[in-house]
Every structure is written in structure tokens, then in C-alpha cells.
Amino acid sequence: MRTFVSGRSAHLSRRAQGAGAAGKMAGVGLAAVAAWVPCRRWSWAAVTFGFHHGLSTLLARKTERTPQWLRACRHKTSISFLSRPDLPNLAYKRLKGKSPGIIFIPGYISNMNGTKALAIEEFCKSLGHAYIRFDYSGVGNSDGNLEECTVGKWRKDVLSIIDDLAEGPQILVGSSLGGWLMFHAAIARPQKVVALVGVATAMDGLVTQFNQLPIETKKEIEMKGVWPMPSKYSEEGVYRIQYSVIKEAEHHCLLHSPIPVKCPIRLLHGMKDDIVPWHTSVQVADRVVSTDVDVILRKNSDHRMKEKADIQLLVYTIDDLIDKLSTIVH
Template identity: 30%
Template sequence: MSTTPAEPTFLTVDGDRIALRHRNGRTPGVVWLGGYRSDMLGTKAETLDAWAAGHGRAFTRHDYSGHGESGGAFADGTISRWLAQSLAVFRQRTVGPQILVGSSMGAWIALRMVQELHKAGEHERLAGLLLLAPAPDFTAELMEPQLDDAQRRDLAEKGYFEEHSEYSPEPNIYTRALFEDGRANRVMTGVVDTHCPVHILQGMDDPDVPYTHALKLVEHLPADDVTLSLVRDGDHRLSRPQDLAMIVSALEGLVARAAELQR
């Protein structure tokens, strides 16, 4: 049996047609939140879907607008826009407690979802967070300090700049709107009260997100329920067989922890 539904279903959010795949199963379910320019059919998402299928666990994933099978223009995307889409998928396609698994930028989306769900009184929907090579606040923390004069000029005059991608033949595009909106969505400015277990996996050979960023993130999370696992030779993708096994193990630990807390 295929681990992936053959075709996605769609949800319209603020005019954007968002593609998603949902597997019914037991709770706590798992919600996948991908990274910048990634899609829901990547290695890590497929691995988690296969795990969910084998354990009868609910699993939900989607593509942000401008990504994968979703509609909309990539250049129109911002953290606020992708956050709204993720919350809509979460609220309309999942039931009961969920573990959010956020990869790279998806970890930023996950942390913002935590804040919005708590604000709305929906904290009981959160059973745990698994953050992979987390890149919260990456526009302000990791990119802006490194921008050269040409990139700053392009942002000011053209509204965007392009950068070579290590993962795609197409260049990455970063817009002025993304940077401005990113500042409004920063999470590493104070304590992020998750009120649920958090496990962070971070490669120490990550060329995109230094492991010191994960260490800094831990300072903003409640210290009594956070685990940080550093993978000495791990890169940003964390998609090698040994990385995938570690991700599954961490997820199983969060599922077990959620079961303990429900007793």
C-alpha cells in the first residue's frame, strides 16, 4: 500500500488554493510543517507518513502558497501568510491533540502557531513540538546581518534579491515584504511558553543554520521540558538514513511523553 494519498485535497485560504494530504488515525496526530521552498513530498515528510501509516497515527501535511502543489505566487509569500494557511489546515483538517514537526522555516511557523493557539485558548490541541534544524527569525537573525550592499540595494529598489540555492537549480528569492513581515513575527524576543514537550534536532555541520542558533532558541523556551540533540556530522537537510531514524525516535519519544501527560 502506498504511504501517500495519490492526489492532494485542497483548502482555500484567503484566496490561495492550499494543497494538503491527511491520513486518519489515532491522536496525538502529527502535523508536518516544511521549510522555505520545500514541499510535502520530501524525504522527511514521506518518512513520517510511512511511520504514521505503520502505527495507525493521524498525519497531516500541506504546501504553503507558492510551494509544491499549492497555488499562489512564491514571491507573494510571507511568514504571516504561510502561518495563516498552516493554522487553517490545522483547525479544519485535524482533531484532538497534535505534535507539530517543523523543519527549518517550518519550525518558525510552528512556534508562531503555538503562540496563536494559546492566544485563542486552544492550548489543549498541542501535544508536543519536534523542531528540525529550526530557523525561527531567520530573516532578522541570520540573513539581515549578512546582506551585502548589492542585496540591500536590490531590496530597496527592486523589492527582492536572488541568491544561489544549494538545493535547487532555481535561485532563492527573498523579498522586502518577507523581511518586513519577518520582523513582525519574531519569536526570539522573549520566552515562548509552549506548555508542551519540545525536542530540537540540529546538525553541527549545517551550512544554513548554525547550531548556535538552536542553542539561542533553547534560551527562549521553558527549560524543564526541552531536549536538544546535536548531530555532530549532520547537515541542514537531516535526511540521511541515520538522521531519519533519529527523527522517528524523537517523535516516538514525544508520543510516549504525551501519553504520560494524559494519564
């Protein structure tokens, strides 16, 4: 485990010897230090005082590689539908282009029209890379009943997109719940998934949050069959989650054992995330078997990570992985 620390963000990088990540953080916290400074030509530049050079390179992209996605994150792309026998049709939008392609996997009850999804689309369009964004079953324009949806069914949605729509190697970008699902996809399709980018990765999140409730509350939820989970992102102030969904989600938990994913992984997390603690990304980095894992923490970012600087970091991270994969291929 290595650290990259600044007043605005911290960068944790694990290579081959990275066991016991969370426990070692205090011991290596001063191994590398960086200061982030505004830059006139770039939105951010990194000045490092240590051995980690990857992030400074990532944040100092060439001018011609910096798209105009922040000024115009929306362009017209027609909605298409993926027909699946005995499963709900999935709404999606796709840009055709070169490999590796990018697939955005949204968060819980989020659709494909969010800030991150649209920004990545503009970025891919500017570079000519293939890109897919979609709605889960029961969400947005896709068919299906949300009350009948489960983590397992949404996992199948992701695999359907990869199997039936994506061509060639893919970089998966997962937000919150999507970060959990992208790992399942990488495990199921190791030949096609060549890199992962998680944003506030909610690995095992639904189950973890439920298990943290008082015993009396859990018994009441089991009896009533519904968990009114508080959320500031819901218009009602709560998400009404079926108890059966929670029990089903237990079958998809990954943190209890080594996670068999070997591709490059980048995990971005806001330290002010009050939904999924940033320590979750550190846990994921510790459990995954890949030796190419970076955790990048933004000190003042929340769960959604949708501010301008957050989106810039996300896009630059994807760009850096594209460069890395191109170098490996060639």
C-alpha cells in the same frame, strides 16, 4: 542545561533552571558523556555515562515499535485540497488514525513529498496514528503565487491545517522554516498543540541572515526590491526573495523575548548545517518558557538532515513523545 555528548551527536537538555544556555555550554560540557555504538537489532544504540537516560531509551525502542519506513517510504495517498474563502486552496495528504496526530510543516519552498515527510507518514501508518502533510500557498500542488507569499501567510496556512483538518491533540514537526512556524502555531493554538519537534529550526532565520549582510548590500537590495539569496538547494543557485517579504518577516521574529510555549519540545540540529547554525536551536531552547526542552545535535549532519541515521533519530524522537504524552494522559 544538561549535555549529552558523543563523537556523533550532542544532546542538550533544559529543565527548570535553564537560563543562559549558550553561555553555560562550556561549563557543563563534560557533565554527561555517551558513546554511540552500532547495534545488530537496532540501527543505533546509546551507551550513556552520566545522568541523561531519555535519549538512550528513545534509541532503544522495542522491535515491534520499529516500522519498516526506511525500506518503503512511499505509499499511495490521494491529494486533497482545503478550500479557504479568500485564501489559496491548500494541497494536503492525510492519514486518519488515533491521537496524538502528527503534522509535518516543511521548509522554505519545500513540498510535502520530501524524505522526512514520507518517512513520518510510514511511521504513523505503522502505528495507526493520524498524520497530515501539506504544501504551503504557492508551493507544490497548492494554489497561490509564490512571489506574493510571506511568513505571515504561511503562518495562516499552518493554522488552517490545524483548525480545519486536524482532530484532537497534535504533535507538530517543523523543518527549517517549518520549525519557526510551528512555534507560532503553538502560541496561537496552545490547547491543540501538545508537543513540538524541530529539525534545523530556522527561528527568525530570514531576518537574521539579511541583517548579517554588509550595509551596502542591504541598501542595494532595498533599492532593487529583491534579494538574490545564495542557496545550494536552488537550481539557479539563489532564491529570489522580495524585500517586502523580509520586512514582513520582521513582524514574526520570536527570539527577541521569552517564547510563550509550554509544551514538550525536541530540537534536532546538524552541526555541519551551513544554512542555519546549530546555535540557533540552543537559543530557542534558552528563550522558550517550557521546562521540557531537549536539543539533540548530530555532529556530521547538514541542514537537511535526511540521511538514514537522521531520519531514524527523527522518528524515534516522535515515538518517544507519543509515549510521553500517553503516560501523561493516562
